[in-house]
Amino acid sequence: DDKASVDVIAAEACPRYLGRIVKGVNVKAETPLWMVEKLRRSGIRSIDPVVDITNYVLLELGQPMHAFDLNRIDGGIRVRLAEEGEKLTLLDGQEVELTADTLVIADHAKPLAMAGVMGGEHSGVNGETQDLLLEAAFFNPIAIAGRARNYGLHTDSSHRFERGVDYNLASTAMERATQLVIDICGGQAGPVTNVTAEDKLPEAATITLRRKRIEQVLSLTMADNEVTDILVRLGMDTEASTEGWTVTAPSYRFDMSIEADLIEELARIYGYNRLPVRTPAAATPLAKAPESRMAIRDLRRQMIARGYQEAITYSFVEPELQKALDPEREALPLLNPISADMGVMRTTLLTGLVSAASYNLKRQQPRVRLFETGLRFVPEADGLKQIPTLAMLVCGNRLTQGWSEQEAPVDFFDLKGDVEALLARGGNAAAYRFESAQHPALHPGQTARVLKNGEPIGWIGALHPATQKKVGVKQPLFVAELDLEAIRGIAVPEYGDISKFPEMRRDLALVVEQSVQVDQVFDGIRSVAGDYLTKLNLFDVYVGKGIDPDRKSLALGLTWQHPSRTLTDEEVNNSVEAVLAHLSESIGATLRG
Known part of the structure; x- marks a missing residue:
């Protein structure tokens, strides 16, 4: 009539636990040859009749079981999570230090076994054992998955529980094991203690x-x-x-x-x-391709056409390099990084491109032009923001080596020209502006903020010499990073008449303050030059002899054309006079003498 005392504290991990006391067993009895042979053919070595019976039931029914020495249990069984740092010596003699997420079978004083994995040496059956406590349980696969590997173990029991065991099988297995114990080892069996949390058991699908x-x-x-x-x-x-x-x-x-x-x-x-063999048929409509949005593949083709090669780098980057290129943001650290060089999520795509450029330059590549499209991961107060981004990098020679061209290094304006060509691809180049700005990782005199309709969408510039030193690159690197979604908009083409009447051009050499930006001059001209101004370009900048050191000379070409008639000199001259008057008043521009 002896009944096992069982207290299941971690019911979520162990919804069902069965225990039964069997007294007066003879563990020195001989395991029947048929059972020994069955175990041998299944790759299991015969140990003693009690262990052999639990192994046999596992093979026969698929239910892992364990047998404790009843006299080595203090107070009763408690199914709980281990305490951090608690130690247990397993049946194989290995002592492990348990973590707080490990489910254990314990008594009122100590852990007895690692639940669903392996029993403990102290409470295991030995040659002196007379009374048993048989255990059969259902453990939640999530509670067992990976625990054995965490301790360098792999057992038949953990293999079964990780992959799933019938949650209604424990009772049948208990009766079968009891029958075999009594038949082979003798003894008397008490009633089964069944502790079940019905609401925690899986539901039949x-x-x-x-x-x-x-x-x-x-x-x-x-x-x-x-x-x-x-x-x-x-x-x-x-x-x-x-x-x-x-x-x-x-x-x-x-x-x-x-x-x-x-x-x-x-x-x-x-x-x-x-089964019949038939070719599957399915309706596969073409995906919509909005005319007002540039496809990523078209953007890539544009970059390749300008001599760039696409790079695909890891989203996990080296923390120090990340800090050097984006010091104002705190990158998201990984809990389990692949390596120390991949410890944080990138907040800028430049991290990967600079690493790739450094790798190529160290292998004597004289010309590097790379671009990448991908996500950067920016931590914000409401979570992690994933921003589609385009990044570009150039360094080395401007052109490939050849007899017809002199070797010259790339500069800021080479990269700026590539960026402008890309932005103009959308047919709305006038919406973009380049504004002198400061960035902690970029050169203070060669950095610009890229704006679209007044809103910042990216950066362009040369790496700061201090940043270059941190990343281990000696020659100048020119980089750009743009919001991918902002540059994918395309102006839908509209038909416009082509004028058959001649153009009229006037060239102006204006002297302005050094601080005046060309965009300011262009905006001033367009505001007063009239509707028939069709072209406006800067073709020379002069600073030096004959010009005040605080001023510079800008040579501009202005072209007018009427769609339905020939413009007169008087009309064009009036427009030029209006332009000069406006620029003189707004930015202090004068005609160069």
Whole structure:
């Protein structure tokens, strides 16, 4: 009548625990030859009759079990999570230091076994054991998964529990093990203590199976009675419905959860070789390609056409390099990085491109032109923001080596020209501006903020010499980073008449303050030059002899053209006078003498 005392504290991890006391057993009895041979053929060595019985039940029914020496248990069984740093010597003699997420079978004083993995040496059955406590339980696979590997272990028990065990099997296994113990070792068995948290046990899956779906997946129309027969023979409870069947899987079929699982079983039992071979047919409409949005592939082609090569770098980057290139942002650290060089998520794509450029330059590549499209990961107060971005990098020679061209290094304006060409690809180049700015990782005299309709969308500039030193590159690197979504907008083409009348051009040499930006001059000209100004370009900048050191000379070309008649000199001269008057008043510009 002795009953095991069981207290399940971690019911979420162990919804069902069965224990039974068996007294007066003879552990020195000989294991029957048929059992020894069965175990041997299954690759398991015979140890003693009690251990052999638990191993045999595992093979026979699929339920892992364990037997404790009852006299080595203090107070009763407690199923709980281990305390951090608690130690346990396992049956193989290995002492492990348990972590707080490890489920253990313990008594009132100490841990006895690592639940679902391996028993402890102290409470294990030995040659002096007379009384047993048999254990059969259902452990949540999530609570067992990975625990054995964390301690460098791999056992049959952990292998089963990780992949799933029938949650209704423990009672049958307990009775079968008890019978074998009494038959082989003798003794008397007490009642079973069953501690079950019904609300924590898995629920039998109820799945809707449709006739049309069977035909669609298997290209076969199966008779209703054949489908029902196969499912019933597999142990499923089936109930017919208008569209097919409602199927409840038995507890031992924990691999059944969705309709496709049932269809796979039908195909398996029906016979794969009997299934017809048909070419699948499906409606595959073309994805919409909005005319007002540039495809990523077109952007890549544009970059390749300008001599760039696409790079694909890791999103995980080296923390120090990340800090050097984006010192104002705190990158998101990884909990389990692949290596020390991949410890944080990139907040800028330049981290990967600079590393790639450094790698190529160290291998005597004289000319590097790289670009990358991808996500950068910026931590914000409301979470991690993932921003699609385009990054560009140039260094080395401007052109490939050849007899017709002199070697010259790239500069800021080479990269700026490539960026402008890319922005002009959308047909709305006037929406973009380059504004002198400061960036902690870029050269203070060669840095610009890229604006679209007044809103910042990126940066362009040369790496700061101090940053170059940190990343281990000696020659200048010129980089750009742009918001990808902002530059993908395309102005929808509109028809415009082509004038057959001649153009009229005037060249102006204006002297302005050094601080005046060309965009200011352009904006001033366009505001007063009239509707027929068709072209405006800067073709020379002069600073030196004959010019005040605080001023510079800008040579501009202005072109007018009327769509339906020839413009007169007087009209053009009036426009030029209006331009000069406005620029003189707004920015203090004068004509160069």
